[in-house]
Amino acid sequence: MIRIGIVVILTLMLSGCGLLNKTLEEQGISTVLGYDLLDNNKIKGTVALLQFNPNKPQTQYIISDTGKNSKEIRQKLEKKTNHDLTSGQLRTIMFQDRLAQERGIKNLLDTIQRDNTIGSLVYVAIVNGSVEELVNKSEYEDASDIGTYIYNMFEKQVDKEMLNNINIHDFISLYYEVGVDPTLPVLKLDKTPVVQSVAIFNVDKMVGTISTQENLYIKLSKGKKVFGYKTISIPVEELKEEEISIEDGLESIEISFKPTYSKSDYKIISKDHVVFSLQVSIEINEVSSTIDFNSENTKKVEKLISKKMNNEFKSIISKLQEMKSDPFGFGSKIKSLRQYSKLEDNEWYDIYPKVLIETNVSVKIKRTGVLN
Amino acid sequence: MNFFKKQAKQIDVESIKKQLSNSPDLVNRTVTVGNKTIELYFLKNLVNRISIEKNIISFLNNSTSEEINLNYLFEHLPITEVKELVETNDISKYILDGFTFIYLPSEKKGLFAGVGDPVERSLEKAETESLVYGPKISFTESLSTNIKVLRHNVSNPNLVTDEIILGERVKQKVRIVYLNDIVDPELVTSIKDRLNNIEIDDIMDSSVLAQFLDDNPYSFFPQYLMTELPDRVIYSINNGRVAIFVDRSPTAVICPSTFFSFFETTEDVYLRWILSTVLRWLRMIAMVLSIFFTAIYVAAVTFHYEVIPSRLLVTLGQSRAQIPFPPILEALLLEIMIDLLREAGARLPSKVAQTMGIVGGIVLGQAMVEAGLTSNILIIVVALSALSSFTAPSYEMGTAIRILRFPIIILAGVWGFNGIIIGVCFLLTHLLKLTSMNTPYLAPLYPFNSMDLKYFLFKLPKEFYINRPLTNQTLDKRRLIAKKEKSDRDIDDEM
Numbered sequence: 035m036i037r038i039g040i041v042v043i044l045t046l047m048l049s050g051c052g053l054l055n056k057t058l059e060e061q062g063i064s065t066v067l068g069y070d071l072l073d074n075n076k077i078k079g080t081v082a083l084l085q086f087n088p089n090k091p092q093t094q095y096i097i098s099d100t101g102k103n104s105k106e107i108r109q110k111l112e113k114k115t116n117h118d119l120t121s122g123q124l125r126t127i128m129f130q131d132r133l134a135q136e137r138g139i140k141n142l143l144d145t146i147q148r149d150n151t152i153g154s155l156v157y158v159a160i161v162n163g164s165v166e167e168l169v170n171k172s173e174y175e176d177a178s179d180i181g182t183y184i185y186n187m188f189e190k191q192v193d194k195e196m197l198n199n200i201n202i203h204d205f206i207s208l209y210y211e212v213g214v215d216p217t218l219p220v221l222k223l224d225k226t227p228v229v230q231s232v233a234i235f236n237v238d239k240m241v242g243t244i245s246t247q248e249n250l251y252i253k254l255s256k257g258k259k260v261f262g263y264k265t266i267s268i269p270v271e272e273l274k275e276e277e278i279s280i281e282d283g284l285e286s287i288e289i290s291f292k293p294t295y296s297k298s299d300y301k302i303i304s305k306d307h308v309v310f311s312l313q314v315s316i317e318i319n320e321v322s323s324t325i326d327f328n329s330e331n332t333k334k335v336e337k338l339i340s341k342k343m344n345n346e347f348k349s350i351i352s353k354l355q356e357m358k359s360d361p362f363g364f365g366s367k368i369k370s371l372r373q374y375s376k377l378e379d380n381e382w383y384d385i386y387p388k389v390l391i392e393t394n395v396s397v398k399i400k401r402t403g404v405l406n
Numbered sequence: 407m408n409f410f411k412k413q414a415k416q417i418d419v420e421s422i423k424k425q426l427s428n429s430p431d432l433v434n435r436t437v438t439v440g441n442k443t444i445e446l447y448f449l450k451n452l453v454n455r456i457s458i459e460k461n462i463i464s465f466l467n468n469s470t471s472e473e474i475n476l477n478y479l480f481e482h483l484p485i486t487e488v489k490e491l492v493e494t495n496d497i498s499k500y501i502l503d504g505f506t507f508i509y510l511p512s513e514k515k516g517l518f519a520g521v522g523d524p525v526e527r528s529l530e531k532a533e534t535e536s537l538v539y540g541p542k543i544s545f546t547e548s549l550s551t552n553i554k555v556l557r558h559n560v561s562n563p564n565l566v567t568d569e570i571i572l573g574e575r576v577k578q579k580v581r582i583v584y585l586n587d588i589v590d591p592e593l594v595t596s597i598k599d600r601l602n603n604i605e606i607d608d609i610m611d612s613s614v615l616a617q618f619l620d621d622n623p624y625s626f627f628p629q630y631l632m633t634e635l636p637d638r639v640i641y642s643i644n645n646g647r648v649a650i651f652v653d654r655s656p657t658a659v660i661c662p663s664t665f666f667s668f669f670e671t672t673e674d675v676y677l678r679w680i681l682s683t684v685l686r687w688l689r690m691i692a693m694v695l696s697i698f699f700t701a702i703y704v705a706a707v708t709f710h711y712e713v714i715p716s717r718l719l720v721t722l723g724q725s726r727a728q729i730p731f732p733p734i735l736e737a738l739l740l741e742i743m744i745d746l747l748r749e750a751g752a753r754l755p756s757k758v759a760q761t762m763g764i765v766g767g768i769v770l771g772q773a774m775v776e777a778g779l780t781s782n783i784l785i786i787v788v789a790l791s792a793l794s795s796f797t798a799p800s801y802e803m804g805t806a807i808r809i810l811r812f813p814i815i816i817l818a819g820v821w822g823f824n825g826i827i828i829g830v831c832f833l834l835t836h837l838l839k840l841t842s843m844n845t846p847y848l849a850p851l852y853p854f855n856s857m858d859l860k861y862f863l864f865k866l867p868k869e870f871y872i873n874r875p876l877t878n879q880t881l882d883k884r885r886l887i888a889k890k891e892k893s894d895r896d897i898d899d900e901m
Contacts, residue, residue: 084720123712182716
């Protein structure tokens with residue numbers, strides 16, 4: 035008994051060697067972190083912190099300061115608050131588009147990833163315009179603070195809509211993988227932060243944007259389950275060619291559908307020639323004119339949609355080839371073949387714009403609504 | 407030698423008075439029938455006077471002096487329990503047990519007549535183990551009544567009630583009850599060995615006896631189940647366990663008991679299997695919650711704000727913002743307050759206790775939050791874990807759990823989640839090592855026995871209960887259940 039008592043007393047004395055005390059209310063808990071590039075080549079960091087005084091209407095307060103790198107900014111920010119700045123509840127990191135274009139974001143993300151208090155499921159986004167302004171001025175519906183709002187929005191977008199996985203882990207792993215480039219959403223302040231487009235990267239530098247509709251093809255190629263909605267318009271002539279009867283006086287009909295399943299297949303003929311086929315199952319949600327979806331017509335509509343999507347797909351790929359960005363990961367597919375296993379990033383970006391990429395989209399209509 | 411002879415012969419008022427420490431209650435009544443005198447000795451507050459008057463005095467008066475001798479009285483005295491005097495020193499013992507000593511000076515012999523009127527209350531509803539379903543009767547303080555209740559419920563000649571007398575100064579009857587065709591004989595021998603080795607002046611209660619039987623007296627946990635319900639005792643001895651009764655105590659000790667049997671009620675047997683499984687799990691989850699919930703709060707708020715869900719963060723932060731204490735002090739303050747309330751409620755008369763519950767629970771809690779001494783979320787946490795600890799069917803286990811949370815909270819406040827894990831490690835190693843009458847405490851999880859899980863962790867429909875629990879190592883392994891063919895036959899089937 036005495037021995038046990040001594041052990042207990044001695045171990046309790048060890049409490050000083052234990053964890054740092056991080057009592058909740060003494061922490062300046064950051065939920066959003068943003069970086070802007072200033073004209074004098076310095077970086078401005080903005081942090082939204084939670085504040086816990088129940089008597090104040092706002093549950094957040096925002097501080098920002100400039101510096102050469104993230105640690106300098108952090109040191110300066112520490113002077114502006116009586117709480118300990120902590121990042122254990124950080125949910126979103128945002129970069130100004132100019133910073134992403136000119137500097138690349140790898141260096142800043144790297145320090146964040148090395149921080150063991152920050153999880154790798156933190157979302158990363160690009161801001162069209164000033165991050166500081168977006169954090170300071172946007173409204174955020176019923177969310178308690180801007181961090182929660184952006185986090186909830188991204189969570190919804192990734193799970194149910196058209197954004198790709200955009201957390202730090204995905205970004206960094208795609209960054210290191212040869213022949214694939216990450217994508218990130220672009221936010222723009224329009225009262226609330228709005229997902230405007232998707233930023234395309236060459237390694238870690240932003241080289242351009244594509245629309246979220248175009249991003250659908252990236253998402254389809256990764257074989258995720260939920261993809262949001264897509265609307266395409268089919269000119270009447272094409273319908274008539276296929277002998278589908280519709281009302282008179284229309285120039286084109288709009289078909290909205292929801293992809294439910296997709297399967298992609300890469301056929302690598304050589305380093306310079308890839309055939310990419312995509313099988314998509316869709317659910318028709320809305321057609322601007324009545325079409326009788328009998329089995330014959332369904333086949334024809336499928337064919338039309340496939341053709342349309344194939345064209346779109348082709349144009350997106352050529353656009354990406356121009357920007358020297360490869361979010362589809364053709365490079366990694368080629369590298370996975372034994373004979374090309376020595377393919378490196380530099381080499382790939384040299385040949386990528388010239389690679390012949392044939393696309394082949396085939397659409398299958400699974401459901402056309404309850405009536406049928 | 408001379409001394410002994412003298413002792414054996416000399417039976418008079420003085421010697422008996424001396425044996426009974428000059429008790430003023432000792433009555434010495436002399437009845438004279440013809441030329442014979444008969445002396446009666448008894449303690450007037452231990453006997454039934456009417457019985458003495460009717461069955462002894464008037465019986466003697468109606469007999470002739472020639473008839474009266476020891477054998478005649480032995481055969482004809484209208485009293486159920488009559489015993490012969492063997493040793494003079496026994497006189498006091500029998501008189502103290504409520505016997506009347508009838509002495510025949512002419513023969514220098516005597517006998518004891520059982521006219522005792524023991525202090526007894528009537529059978530009542532169980533107080534500490536209240537039930538919704540099933541029999542409500544509970545044991546009383548009288549051993550003979552308890553055995554009577556038991557015999558009444560189990561009319562089986564194999565029901566053994568072995569008696570052992572314990573206590574040096576206050577002799578106390580202890581009964582060991584089991585079914586001898588089911589129970590493991592080694593278990594009975596080891597229980598008897600342990601009981602015989604107990605040296606004590608007075609066994610106050612069966613709970614004291616249970617502590618003497620403990621395998622590990624330093625443990626937090628009760629090692630024997632105490633129950634005041636006859637049906638629970640019967641269920642246990644049917645499964646090959648042994649119950650120990652102590653005179654003057656309304657609770658029986660069931661040994662061996664395993665950890666999980668403390669979370670079992672007789673209602674689990676009576677209710678349908680799904681219900682009782684769910685309820686049993688509810689109680690076990692409540693136990694875990696009760697031990698760890700406050701500790702997790704303390705650890706999360708002190709060290710690990712990262713794990714708090716972001717939706718909860720602002721609410722939690724706001725409730726903590728104005729509190730002057732570190733979380734561990736705040737938690738200990740509230741925990742101690744709740745325990746004070748509980749203890750005060752147990753000590754006070756029930757009418758006052760109600761008022762105190764309202765004052766303490768509602769007024770004090772509300773005021774503390776408004777004064778900014780504790781956060782309202784912590785009040786919810788503490789109240790929930792207190793509530794959970796009350797769901798343990800065994801009072802002893804509930805109390806053990808309530809006390810156990812304090813070291814865990816302190817560990818959480820010192821080392822955060824690491825501390826809780828250290829606490830869990832100590833707890834687990836202790837539980838794994840613990841035994842109850844040489845049966846592993848954590849059976850059937852350790853040593854693992856899949857067949858016994860249905861007895862301890864959940865319940866299955868009746869047809870799965872073909873074997874008795876293997877943990878108890880019963881002689882008769884198979885349990886008799888209704889044959890399946892029989893139960894499958896419908897009323898309209900042809901016979």
